[in-house]
Amino acid sequence: MSTILDRLAEIIESRKPAQGGDPATSYTAKLLAKGDDAILKKIGEEATETVMAAKDVRAGADSGKVLYEVADLWFHTLVLLAQFDLKPQQVLDELARREGVSGLAEKAARKE
Numbered sequence: 001m002s003t004i005l006d007r008l009a010e011i012i013e014s015r016k017p018a019q020g021g022d023p024a025t026s027y028t029a030k031l032l033a034k035g036d037d038a039i040l041k042k043i044g045e046e047a048t049e050t051v052m053a054a055k056d057v058r059a060g061a062d063s064g065k066v067l068y069e070v071a072d073l074w075f076h077t078l079v080l081l082a083q084f085d086l087k088p089q090q091v092l093d094e095l096a097r098r099e100g101v102s103g104l105a106e107k108a109a110r111k112e
């Protein structure tokens, strides 16, 4: 069964310049055509907007604001994955690989 992440990844793939993505009709095609720096800039912006939304929620705003910004951030990380020919499933596989491994234990092992 395909998930929304898989379906979005397919759409993003189809927006690549090499696949005929049209920057005039597609936000994703426009961003991909601009290249690495533009994509990375968007991720920085969306991460910052997520931080600001979380602060706003703590100051009384609706928590939906965080959901909205995280969706923007996830979308742009999917564009970044596509730019490097990576798939969301590979990120899910990496998270699955880490399942059950304490972050503290993993960090300690790295220091040895």
Ligand SMILES: N=c1c2ncn([C@@H]3O[C@H](COP(=O)(O)OP(=O)(O)OP(=O)(O)O)[C@@H](O)[C@H]3O)c2ncn1[C@@H]1O[C@H](COP(=O)(O)O)[C@@H](O)[C@H]1O
Residues within 6 Å of the ligand: 008, 011, 015, 025, 026, 027, 028, 029, 042, 045, 071, 072, 075
């Ligand atoms: N999920 C998304 C999605 N989330 C966010 N965005 C866009 O990401 C941008 C977020 O940037 P900002 O909030 O900073 O808004 P902005 O000022 O318009 O952005 P900039 O011009 O500054 O880059 C907005 O233009 C949003 O519309 C998305 N654009 C597309 N998708 C998905 O991708 C599909 C293909 O979209 P197109 O490639 O545009 O056809 C869509 O059907 C959706 O499923």
